[in-house]
Amino acid sequence: MSLQPATQDDLDGDVYVFPRHLARSTTVGDPALVPLRDLGWDLHHDDLGNAYLTAPDGRVRLGYLPEGEDDGLWRINAYRDAFGPPVWGVCFNADAPTEFATAFTTALATAYCDGPDRYLARPVVGSPERDPFLAVDPLIARGWQFDRPSPDTFAVTSPDGLATLEYAVGPLDAKSELDSRSARWHLWSGTNVDRPFWYATASTDTPAALLRAVTESVADPAPLLRWRQATHSYVKGRAQLTPVLPPSLPSPTPLDVQRALAARRPTAVPAASVPRWSTTSRPALPGPRR
Incomplete structure (x- = not known):
C-alpha cells in the first residue's frame, strides 16, 4: 500500500x-480476545452481549463489556485464589485503541503459559525483571518527557503533549484501584485529565512485563x-x-506493448490509437470494506 x-x-x-495514541478503539474486540482464546480459555456471553473469558484454573478473568455499567470496555483481573479478591486489575475504556488492549492480552497469554510466578509477579523496585519503571522505558526512548504534576504523582508526557502516563505514589485503596481511575497507573490521551480522549488504568501489583507490553505498543512509531x-x-x-x-498499476513491458499492437492489427481501428494501457488509465477500485 x-x-x-x-x-x-x-x-x-x-x-x-x-x-497512534490519537486513534480510537476499532470497536471490534476479537483481536484482543484471540491470544487467550487460543489457549482454550472458556468464553461465554450474557444476555446483553458482554463477553467473558476465564482461564482454565479460574485465576485470570477478562470481561469485554460494551454493555457494562460504565465506560470500562476491557476489565482484566488476576487472582492468587480463584475464590479470593483480585491481586491486580487492568482496565481499558471504550475509546482506548484496541491495539493497546491486544498488546496486553498477548503478553498475558505468554505470562500465563509461564505460570503464576509470571502473571502474578508483583513489581519490585530495583529488580532487573520486575521494576515497575521498566514500563516507562519505551516511552522515554521515544522522547516522552518526565514531569511531576503534583507531589503525589510522577508522569511522562508525549512529545505532542497529548498523551500521559501517570504513576501515583503513596498508599492507595485497593478497591478503588480496581473500579475507578484512582489506580497506581493511569495512561490517558487528551488535554484534560478529567475528560480524557481515552484512558487505561492498572493497579499496584500489575506485573511490569504486562505494563511494558502496553507502553511498547503506545510508543510504536507505526x-x-x-x-x-x-x-x-x-x-x-x-x-x-x-x-x-490502492496499489499502483505496473508499467507495461515492451513485450506487453508488442502484444497489444499485434492483437489490434486485424481491426479497422489503428493500433496506435487505442493502447491497452496508458498513464491516464483509471486504477483498479479497492475491494469491499470489511
Whole structure:
C-alpha cells in the first residue's frame, strides 16, 4: 500500500493515524480476545452481549463489556485464589485503541503459559525483571518527557503533549484501584485529565512485563489503520492522517506493448490509437470494506 499525504478535508475511506495514541478503539474486540482464546480459555456471553473469558484454573478473568455499567470496555483481573479478591486489575475504556488492549492480552497469554510466578509477579523496585519503571522505558526512548504534576504523582508526557502516563505514589485503596481511575497507573490521551480522549488504568501489583507490553505498543512509531469516518473530531489538526490508496498499476513491458499492437492489427481501428494501457488509465477500485 502506498502512503500519500492529503489535507484533512480531502480524506475518505481508510486512513493511517499517527501518532497512534490519537486513534480510537476499532470497536471490534476479537483481536484482543484471540491470544487467550487460543489457549482454550472458556468464553461465554450474557444476555446483553458482554463477553467473558476465564482461564482454565479460574485465576485470570477478562470481561469485554460494551454493555457494562460504565465506560470500562476491557476489565482484566488476576487472582492468587480463584475464590479470593483480585491481586491486580487492568482496565481499558471504550475509546482506548484496541491495539493497546491486544498488546496486553498477548503478553498475558505468554505470562500465563509461564505460570503464576509470571502473571502474578508483583513489581519490585530495583529488580532487573520486575521494576515497575521498566514500563516507562519505551516511552522515554521515544522522547516522552518526565514531569511531576503534583507531589503525589510522577508522569511522562508525549512529545505532542497529548498523551500521559501517570504513576501515583503513596498508599492507595485497593478497591478503588480496581473500579475507578484512582489506580497506581493511569495512561490517558487528551488535554484534560478529567475528560480524557481515552484512558487505561492498572493497579499496584500489575506485573511490569504486562505494563511494558502496553507502553511498547503506545510508543510504536507505526501508525494505526482506521476508517476515516470513525475518527473523532478531536484529532483534527492534531493527528497525521494518511489515506490508504490502492496499489499502483505496473508499467507495461515492451513485450506487453508488442502484444497489444499485434492483437489490434486485424481491426479497422489503428493500433496506435487505442493502447491497452496508458498513464491516464483509471486504477483498479479497492475491494469491499470489511
